[in-house]
Amino acid sequence: MRRLPLLASMVLLGALALWAYPLLGPLLRHGAFPSPWGLREPFTLLVYGSSPEYLGPRQRAPERFRGLADAILLVRLDPGAGRAVVLSIPRDTWVRLPGYGVRRVNAASPLGGPELMKEAVAQITGVRADRYVVVSTEALRRGVDALGGVRVCVERPMRYRDTAAGLDIDLQPGCQVLNGEQAEGYLRFRKDALGDIGRVQRQQAFLHALKEQLLSPSGLFRLPQAVAAVEPHLRTDLIRREKGALLGFALRRPELVSLLLPGRFSGGGWSVDEGALRELVGLYFQGEGTAEEAALSGRRVALVYGPGQESQAERARERLQALGLGVVLHPVDLAPGRTEALENGPGLLARALGEALGVPYRVSGEAVLGADLTLRLGGDFPLW
Secondary structure, three states, X not given: OOHHHHHHHHHHHHHXXXXXXXXXXXXHHHOOOOOOOOOOOOEEEEEEEEOOOEEEOOEXXXXXXXXXXXXXXXXXXXXXOOEEEEEEEOOOEEEEEOOOEEEEHHHHHHHHHHHHHHHHHHHHHOOOOOEEEEEEHHHHHHHHHHOOOEEEEEOOOEEEEEOOOOEEXXXXXXXXXXXXXXXXHHHHOOOOOOOHHHHHHHHHHHHHHHHHHHHOHHHHHHXXXXXXXXXXXXXXXXXXXXXXXXXXXXXXXXXXXXXXXXXEEEOOEEEEOHHHHHHHHHHHOOOOOOOOOOOOOOOEEEEEEOOOOHHHHHHHHHHHHHOOOEEEEEEOOOOOOOOEEXXXXXXXXXXXXXXXXXXXXXXXXXXXXXXXXXXEOOOOOOOO
């Protein structure tokens, strides 16, 4: 009988070894285990994608991590607040690059690599990243496939073909699990009215979906394979101690706050709203306080709803107008998965609206442009 517990222990250890085996290579190369203490101080990281370079039609060049920058994220990891703040910077944001004049920020990568990218982002935001991480599109494809796909809700048809780049996007509206190739198409698509800003908002939605997948039982089971798949396709200047601290912080499941760089379309690019940016940087990157209350009256809210929700939208509009809000109707091809209030800002307005309506709220750059607030109307919208 004593052999049974021993046998069970051996089987368990064997299963654990098989689960962790894919991590062996990354651990040998990076030598970082999650630190039990995690981060002790706030840490700022620049994360961006490197677009593929091509030798010819449909023939990608060997990865140099010097393609045009894409999905540019300034990440603030705050252990005191238990929060990870992700500020998305549109690739078409105008910035003055030292030695090169005024350029779009994505040009900093091929011109000067990660160091010039850090300088460009610092010029835009006033925040200099401590370290950088550059990933290729191959990391995205392989990582998503290793996780078994990521479930996202595609709001509208996405069709685009780039024969030279071998990019063929054909996605239909609906909530679905995307494989690596489909996820790349979803994140790179920009052939709609919002162009790069729509793509940035989809990237933010994907971040939240990816977090949910990673923390699910199946995601945790597949995590070693995903890490092993992604690791060869990234570059970073993080040192061993920092990697361990970041892993330890991630295991504590911090709150995820996603923001879009405030601004507007201008001159074929994205021009920064300096006042709104200072408010966001002060609150989320410098720890400055903000007012505890916000008045809804006189604000504009975008009401997002899908087919068949017209009567619900009318009731919601009446309720919003009763709160003193101006309402802009924003129909989409796919009804939102749930009701929620969004704000690309300090979050006080979103909280006030959420509490007034009895619905969830969050800070997110997925909010509709041109409005102070966004209300997504899901099937769970309360009937007053």
